Amino acid sequence: MRRSVRIGAGAGFADDRIEPALAMAEAAAVDVLVFECLAERTIAREVLARRKDPDAGFNPFLRARMETVLKPCAQHGIRIVSNMGGANPVGAARATVEIAQAHGLGGVRCAAVTGDEVTRHIRDRPGLMLMESGEPVEAVLPDMVSANAYLGADAVIAGLRTGAEVVLTGRVADPSLFLGPAMHALGWCEHDLPRLAQGTVMGHLLECAAQLTGGCFADPLRPEKYVPGMDDIGAPIATIAADGSLEITKLPGTGGRLDRRTATEQLLYEVHDPAAYVTPDCVLDLSEVDLIETGPDRVAVTGARANPAPEMLKVLVAYADGFIGEGEVGYAGIGAVERARLAAQVVQDRLRRRGFAYDEMRVDLIGCTSLHGAASGASDPYEVRLRIAARTSDRKAAAAVGFEVRAMHVNGPTGGGGGSVPSVRDVMAIQSVLVPRHVVQIGVTVLGGAS
Amino acid sequence: MIRVHDLAHARAGDKGNTSNIVVVAYDADGWTRLERDLTAARVEATFAQLGAGAVTRYALPRLHALNFVIQDALSGGVARSLAIDPHGKSLSALLLTIELPDQETQEP
Numbered sequence: 203m204r205r206s207v208r209i210g211a212g213a214g215f216a217d218d219r220i221e222p223a224l225a226m227a228e229a230a231a232v233d234v235l236v237f238e239c240l241a242e243r244t245i246a247r248e249v250l251a252r253r254k255d256p257d258a259g260f261n262p263f264l265r266a267r268m269e270t271v272l273k274p275c276a277q278h279g280i281r282i283v284s285n286m287g288g289a290n291p292v293g294a295a296r297a298t299v300e301i302a303q304a305h306g307l308g309g310v311r312c313a314a315v316t317g318d319e320v321t322r323h324i325r326d327r328p329g330l331m332l333m334e335s336g337e338p339v340e341a342v343l344p345d346m347v348s349a350n351a352y353l354g355a356d357a358v359i360a361g362l363r364t365g366a367e368v369v370l371t372g373r374v375a376d377p378s379l380f381l382g383p384a385m386h387a388l389g390w391c392e393h394d395l396p397r398l399a400q401g402t403v404m405g406h407l408l409e410c411a412a413q414l415t416g417g418c419f420a421d422p423l424r425p426e427k428y429v430p431g432m433d434d435i436g437a438p439i440a441t442i443a444a445d446g447s448l449e450i451t452k453l454p455g456t457g458g459r460l461d462r463r464t465a466t467e468q469l470l471y472e473v474h475d476p477a478a479y480v481t482p483d484c485v486l487d488l489s490e491v492d493l494i495e496t497g498p499d500r501v502a503v504t505g506a507r508a509n510p511a512p513e514m515l516k517v518l519v520a521y522a523d524g525f526i527g528e529g530e531v532g533y534a535g536i537g538a539v540e541r542a543r544l545a546a547q548v549v550q551d552r553l554r555r556r557g558f559a560y561d562e563m564r565v566d567l568i569g570c571t572s573l574h575g576a577a578s579g580a581s582d583p584y585e586v587r588l589r590i591a592a593r594t595s596d597r598k599a600a601a602a603v604g605f606e607v608r609a610m611h612v613n614g615p616t617g618g619g620g621g622s623v624p625s626v627r628d629v630m631a632i633q634s635v636l637v638p639r640h641v642v643q644i645g646v647t648v649l650g651g652a653s
Numbered sequence: 654m655i656r657v658h659d660l661a662h663a664r665a666g667d668k669g670n671t672s673n674i675v676v677v678a679y680d681a682d683g684w685t686r687l688e689r690d691l692t693a694a695r696v697e698a699t700f701a702q703l704g705a706g707a708v709t710r711y712a713l714p715r716l717h718a719l720n721f722v723i724q725d726a727l728s729g730g731v732a733r734s735l736a737i738d739p740h741g742k743s744l745s746a747l748l749l750t751i752e753l754p755d756q757e758t759q760e761p
Contacts, residue, residue: 242731242732243731243732334669334670334730413664418664418742419662419664421662423658424658424662426662426679427662462716463662463677466675466677466716466717466718467662467663467664467675467677468664469675469716469718470664470666470673470675470713470718470720471664471666471673471675472666472667472668472673473666473673473675473720474668474671474673474709474720474722475711475722476711476713476720477711488713489713490715491713491715491716492715492716493716505715520732523732523733526735528735562729562735563735564728564735564736566737568737572737572738573737573738573743573746573747574703574743574744574746574747575702575703575704576702576703577699577700577702577703577747579750589737591735591737592735593733593735629732629733630732631732631733632669632730632731632732634669
């Protein structure tokens with residue numbers, strides 16, 4: 203067993219930058235490179251992509267990422283772990299092996315981890331309660347697109363145990379993607395709560411990559427929030443030891459910053475009760491966590507505690523829920539806001555005249571109230587952009603929204619310009635249900651390795 | 654007049670229709686002030702203008718941080734929301750605009 207392992211975050215969301223992962227790999231700065239690329243809705247989108255093309259259904263940037271990092275990772279013995287498998291981990295593994303072979307890396311093996319997909323279980327249990335609406339899942343079954351359980355570190359470990367250089371999963375809880383490699387490398391058991399706590403807090407801190415190292419942080423009005431080298435923010439690296447001691451840092455020579463301030467913002471990111479952050483591996487308690495600066499861009503993390511893992515696993519159920527249509531048009535100069543408001547009224551009147559109705563409609567004045575609504579401070583901008591968006595189960599009604607906004611170029615108040623291309627998108631709604639752990643059967647398929 | 658922005662920095666995260674905003678004091682004095690005056694009720698009053706509901710506050714004194722969990726703050730949640738910022742990432746900036754009462758007028 204190792205005494206410690208270095209784990210780097212190569213991506214913090216589906217569309218994240220690619221260069222920081224390459225820099226870490228080329229510098230041989232990590233033992234494991236983790237790409238977290240799966241937001242709540244992503245799998246449903248990928249299910250739809252796979253229905254059109256059986257070989258699709260995984261992260262659209264998987265090929266670009268693998269093209270970039272496979273070679274330096276192979277050279278330095280760096281293993282790759284990612285949930286880029288999305289709705290098709292085996293397809294993702296196949297694509298990865300093809301890229302490896304094209305680069306003369308025929309020995310690279312890729313493990314696809316499956317088992318998160320539980321649509322059949324959900325279909326067979328229409329009485330399961332949706333946690334958000336309190337309705338039985340039956341109500342959304344006809345429109346259900348996907349149902350995937352959040353797997354834990356054990357799913358990642360199952361992939362790593364095959365010895366494959368690359369492990370690709372579907373839905374795995376974000377911190378578990380990082381905890382799994384630590385448990386595997388350091389020989390931790392699944393009941394060792396003090397170590398699981400430290401490994402889970404590590405994963406939680408790293409899962410959004412640059413958000414720990416100066417991303418989402420700079421505020422030009424506050425010198426305390428200066429972020430150097432923002433064009434080249436380095437991704438975070440954790441060094442976690444067999445005893446659970448944990449230090450986080452970033453690649454030397456990169457931009458960004460990592461200190462108590464950036465780490466505190468990320469420690470509580472998307473956390474509700476800090477004493478009970480639920481993951482499939484444990485219930486993390488952050489109450490006594492401390493973040494101690496031990497050097498430039500270097501922070502020791504202490505004091506994480508954990509309670510045993512929950513009995514049930516959370517499943518995200520995604521279902522088609524109508525359409526959102528939207529459009530934008532701009533006004534500037536004297537009376538810009540008044541003309542935008544008049545345009546909004548005309549668009550709404552025309553939609554009504556055409557007989558369309560909407561479940562919900564929203565009018566934004568970008569530059570005044572689009573982000574903070576009625577809580578916005580007073581402003582009298584020189585220019586303003588009108589945005590109208592509406593949700594409906596009728597695709598034609600959705601398409602009419604952007605169409606009528608666009609018509610403001612010729613049929614609206616004076617001086618309206620810069621109309622957007624009308625847009626209609628499918629609404630993919632998400633709710634959660636809980637299922638017993640035994641419903642999930644983890645499977646591993648290893649591809650590649652022909653040298 | 655002092656605003657939260659003078660004392661602290663903040664980050665917003667989303668889960669379903671719930672926003673959480675962490676507020677971190679720059680120094681110990683700021684922490685004392687925030688812990689006393691930046692109540693859940695004060696945050697709730699500001700976010701009610703967006704149609705948000707109940708606010709729960711968690712304090713982490715060791716880190717000089719407050720975590721506000723704001724129900725129904727995201728226009729139905731990322732998936733169905735018509736908002737231009739469905740994740741509510743910009744809501745941290747709204748929290749930083751909140752004005753705190755003058756210290757002199759505080760009850761003892």
